[in-house]
Amino acid sequence: MNQTPFQAPALLVSGLSFSYPDQPDVLRGVNLRVQPGERVGFVGPNGAGKTTLFLVVCGVLKPDAGDITLYGEPLVHGGFRPEIGMVFQNSDDQLFCPSVRDDVAFGPQNLGLSPGEVDARVEEALSITGALDLVERPPHHLSGGEKRMVSIAGALAMHPRLMIYDEPSANLDIRSRRRLIRFLQNATHGFSGEKATLLVASHDLELILELCDRVVLMDEGQIVVNGDPRELMSDVALMEAHGLERPHSLVPHAEPHHA
Amino acid sequence: MHIPDGILPAAVCAAGYATTGAATWVSLRKINQQADPRAGIPKASLLTSAFFVASWIHVPVPPTSAHLVLNGLLGATLGYYAFPAILIGLFFQAVMFQHGGLTTLGVNATMMGVPALLSYYIFRLRGLVDQENRVWTAVFGFVAGAVGLGVAALIAMVLLITTIPAHLDVEAERASIYALTTAHVPLMLIEGLFTALVVLFLQRVKPELLEQG
Amino acid sequence: MNLGLEAFAHLDSPFHRWAPKHKLVGLTVLIFAFSFVRDLHLLPAMLAVTFILYAVSRLPLSFLLARLRYPGFFLLALALLLPFLSGQTVILRLGPLALRQEGCLDLLLIVVKFVSILTLSLVLFGSAPFLSTIKAMQGLGLPSILADMTLLSYRYLYEVGDDLHKMETAMGLRGFRARRPSRRTLGVLAALAGSLLVRSYERSERIYKAMVLRGFGAGVRPAPHSRERSQAHVHDYLALGGALFVAAGFLAAQILL
Numbered sequence: 229m230n231q232t233p234f235q236a237p238a239l240l241v242s243g244l245s246f247s248y249p250d251q252p253d254v255l256r257g258v259n260l261r262v263q264p265g266e267r268v269g270f271v272g273p274n275g276a277g278k279t280t281l282f283l284v285v286c287g288v289l290k291p292d293a294g295d296i297t298l299y300g301e302p303l304v305h306g307g308f309r310p311e312i313g314m315v316f317q318n319s320d321d322q323l324f325c326p327s328v329r330d331d332v333a334f335g336p337q338n339l340g341l342s343p344g345e346v347d348a349r350v351e352e353a354l355s356i357t358g359a360l361d362l363v364e365r366p367p368h369h370l371s372g373g374e375k376r377m378v379s380i381a382g383a384l385a386m387h388p389r390l391m392i393y394d395e396p397s398a399n400l401d402i403r404s405r406r407r408l409i410r411f412l413q414n415a416t417h418g419f420s421g422e423k424a425t426l427l428v429a430s431h432d433l434e435l436i437l438e439l440c441d442r443v444v445l446m447d448e449g450q451i452v453v454n455g456d457p458r459e460l461m462s463d464v465a466l467m468e469a470h471g472l473e474r475p476h477s478l479v480p481h482a483e484p485h486h487a
Numbered sequence: 488m489h490i491p492d493g494i495l496p497a498a499v500c501a502a503g504y505a506t507t508g509a510a511t512w513v514s515l516r517k518i519n520q521q522a523d524p525r526a527g528i529p530k531a532s533l534l535t536s537a538f539f540v541a542s543w544i545h546v547p548v549p550p551t552s553a554h555l556v557l558n559g560l561l562g563a564t565l566g567y568y569a570f571p572a573i574l575i576g577l578f579f580q581a582v583m584f585q586h587g588g589l590t591t592l593g594v595n596a597t598m599m600g601v602p603a604l605l606s607y608y609i610f611r612l613r614g615l616v617d618q619e620n621r622v623w624t625a626v627f628g629f630v631a632g633a634v635g636l637g638v639a640a641l642i643a644m645v646l647l648i649t650t651i652p653a654h655l656d657v658e659a660e661r662a663s664i665y666a667l668t669t670a671h672v673p674l675m676l677i678e679g680l681f682t683a684l685v686v687l688f689l690q691r692v693k694p695e696l697l698e699q700g
Numbered sequence: 701m702n703l704g705l706e707a708f709a710h711l712d713s714p715f716h717r718w719a720p721k722h723k724l725v726g727l728t729v730l731i732f733a734f735s736f737v738r739d740l741h742l743l744p745a746m747l748a749v750t751f752i753l754y755a756v757s758r759l760p761l762s763f764l765l766a767r768l769r770y771p772g773f774f775l776l777a778l779a780l781l782l783p784f785l786s787g788q789t790v791i792l793r794l795g796p797l798a799l800r801q802e803g804c805l806d807l808l809l810i811v812v813k814f815v816s817i818l819t820l821s822l823v824l825f826g827s828a829p830f831l832s833t834i835k836a837m838q839g840l841g842l843p844s845i846l847a848d849m850t851l852l853s854y855r856y857l858y859e860v861g862d863d864l865h866k867m868e869t870a871m872g873l874r875g876f877r878a879r880r881p882s883r884r885t886l887g888v889l890a891a892l893a894g895s896l897l898v899r900s901y902e903r904s905e906r907i908y909k910a911m912v913l914r915g916f917g918a919g920v921r922p923a924p925h926s927r928e929r930s931q932a933h934v935h936d937y938l939a940l941g942g943a944l945f946v947a948a949g950f951l952a953a954q955i956l957l
Contacts (some may be wrong), residue, residue, distance in 0.1 A: 283909065286913055288912055288913060308912075308915045310915065313913075314913055316906070316910060318906070320859060321905075321906040321907050321910055322853075322907075322910040324832045324852060324855055324856075324907050324910065324911065325850055325851070325855065326834075326854055326855045327831060334911075334914055334915075334916075335914040335915060337918060338914060338915030339915060351656075365854075366831070367855070368855070368858040368859065382914065383914070386914065386915075418902075439752060480757050491771045491774055491775070491814060491819035492735065492813065492814050492818060492821075493735070493810050493811070493812075493813035493814030493816075493817055493818075494778075494810050494813075494814070495813075496735075496738070497732065497735045497736040500732075500735055509844070512845075515843060515845055515846075519845075523917070524845070525916065525917045526908060526917070528845065528848050528849055528852065529852060529905075529908040529911065530902040530905075530908070531849055531908045532848070532852035532853045532856070532904070532905045533852070533856055533900040533901065533903055533904035533907070534897060534900055534904070535849065536853045536856045536857050536859075536860045536895050536900060537860050537896050537899075537901075539853070539857065539860075540857070540860045540861050540863075540864050540896060541864070541893040541896050541897070543864065544864070544892060544893055545887055546878070546881065546886070547878050547880055547885065548881060548882050549880065549881070552878070553816035557837055557893075557947060564897070571845070571849055573850070574846075575846070575849055575850050575853055576853075578850070579853070579854070579857070582705065582706075582771060582825050582830070583705050583820075585767050585768075585770055585771045585818060585821075586770065586771065588732065588771075588814075588817065589817070589821050590732060590735045590817060590819075591729060593874060595830045600779055600806055601747065604762035607923040610740070626891055634746070645772075656707075659785060663917070677881060677886075680886060681886055681889070681893075682888030684886055684887055684891075685890045685893050685894045685897070687890075688891055688895075689894055689897065689898070690892055692894065692898055693897075693898045693901060693902075695901075696897060696898065696901055698893065
């Protein structure tokens with residue numbers, strides 16, 4: 229693969245601050261750089277600002293201060309940047325059309341594609357996520373795992389270069405969770421030929437370990453530390469200081485109980 | 488008070504569709520004059536569902552229980568979106584539960600929707616006094632709820648009595664109207680009270696829901 | 701909930717195969733023609749047409765009977781009042797009550813019209829998924845704000861209904877029984893309704909964000925729904941013509957009689 233000496237970052241955030249009307253300092257001076265093809269995990273207690281950060285970076289929320297640059301272009305609040313796609317924690321909030329087909333078609337239609345192209349995108353996205361047999365079903369008839377994959381299809385149909393997953397394994401049963409992890413690990417849905425760039429926030433620390441190249445620990449609106457997943461998450465003092473624990477697989481066993 | 492199919496003459500049904508069409512047109516125009524009309528759609532839609540579902544709540548009214556109409560509350564919280572919301576809610580009720588007819592959808596929507604808009608204006612009057620004061624909020628909520636139901640019931644009664652039995656004499660007609668109206672007075676009180684209570688709840692928990700344009 | 705309505709939407713019958721827009725126009729016009737009828741002589745014809753069409757639709761009779769039950773109560777009230785109050789010609793005396801001819805005939809007219817219209821509307825809405833009927837309306841010119849609102853409300857009806865059910869269950873588990881309209885009972889029920897509204901409102905804010913994320917309102921005109929391109933065949937138009945013809949027949953007959 230041709231690596232240019234300096235590759236423009238997928239996402240560059242500097243000095244980002246944000247407050248809600250009734251909640252100050254949800255984000256305080258956040259700086260972040262994500263290179264194309266990276267898989268970055270976000271961990272931290274509830275209220276750390278992970279979801280807010282994602283919404284700001286997508287252009288849905290307007291920051292009080294700071295700059296965001298997406299693939300070299302500054303991000304304008306309210307502008308529509310289809311290069312970035314996000315999957316929410318609660319799939320019900322995201323599947324708002326009465327049928328799976330309509331929902332996955334929603335994004336491509338807003339891109340102004342022709343009906344034929346829209347249909348093609350829908351088929352492609354549902355095939356990638358293994359949800360093609362659900363295409364005519366109404367979303368409220370789907371199981372949690374199925375809803376999750378359809379939400380992902382809905383975002384993928386826009387051919388994003390950067391995908392954000394907010395608590396993707398929440399409420400999934402074991403089988404669906406494994407399917408999701410496998411899907412994310414194999415995600416090469418960089419439609420322009422590049423490897424997909426992922427940002428994943430999760431309390432499921434084992435998922436982060438299996439999936440991410442880098443981990444960002446957030447607490448109280450700031451990025452506390454940023455580094456290798458195994459190193460960072462083995463640090464007991466660090467994890468516990470921020471309301472976390474070491475994932476089980478990183479806990480040294482005095483009494484070996486694994487096969 | 489949803490009027491079923493088959494009872495009203497076709498002319499009345501057509502007139503109902505005409506008035507509903509006009510009221511919808513007016514409402515949509517008012518909605519489109521807002522800064523971002525599309526932003527209001529998710530809110531109005533979800534609240535339409537919520538009101539539809541809320542009307543299933545059984546309120547004990549001895550000797551049985553009643554389902555509330557809540558058009559006054561709808562007006563107070565949705566403003567001009569209340570009319571399309573009621574139209575859509577009635578459509579769902581007619582199609583899914585055969586509660587209210589399809590030929591009479593226009594009549595029913597006007598009957599319940601126009602008083603809802605009236606309730607909206609009544610509730611807004613509290614801005615003249617003191618918006619934050621809980622007592623005033625409760626009072627205006629009560630009036631909005633009672634008037635919403637009362638006017639709707641009145642329209643329904645008058646329509647039914649003047650159109651169905653072409654052979655009723657004037658005396659009997661008047662007597663029926665009085666009788667049915669008095670029967671609705673306790674219902675008006677309950678709707679008014681319920682609306683006031685919900686409005687107080689919303690003021691405490693989510694005041695933005697009461698700020699309507 | 702409305703799974704009841706769509707229970708037979710996947711059968712196969714001429715109605716199930718009729719193109720949605722044509723079916724919507726055809727049956728709606730026929731329904732309105734029925735509502736125009738006032739002459740008792742047309743009632744047998746109305747019933748005949750209605751039941752023939754219902755038979756053709758292959759929808760089960762139990763479906764129709766179940767759906768007639770709820771609105772039937774209103775009719776029952778009319779049945780108890782009209783024959784005794786309306787009209788002058790007494791045909792039967794039962795003690796102090798007098799059964800009047802005009803009232804009975806009025807009642808007959810209302811009942812037949814009601815049953816016919818309701819049956820036809822069941823054929824219209826029960827022979828296809830609800831969603832496709834709404835899309836047909838959209839294709840026939842329903843304003844986009846109304847169409848969007850209808851689709852979105854319909855989509856979340858289940859969720860909100862589930863919310864209500866869960867909250868009522870939880871209240872019941874903690875001993876709440878709504879017996880008298882006391883201040884406390886009404887207060888609790890108002891809180892229930894209020895919670896429903898607040899949760900739906902908050903959900904709508906999240907949905908709006910999800911919509912914006914995928915380009916809603918970004919100023920780009922969405923391409924028309926691909927599936928809704930007219931795939932009408934000759935038989936759709938023929939059926940529509942047939943329905944309009946029958947409707948015109950009833951209208952003409954009513955005017956001339």
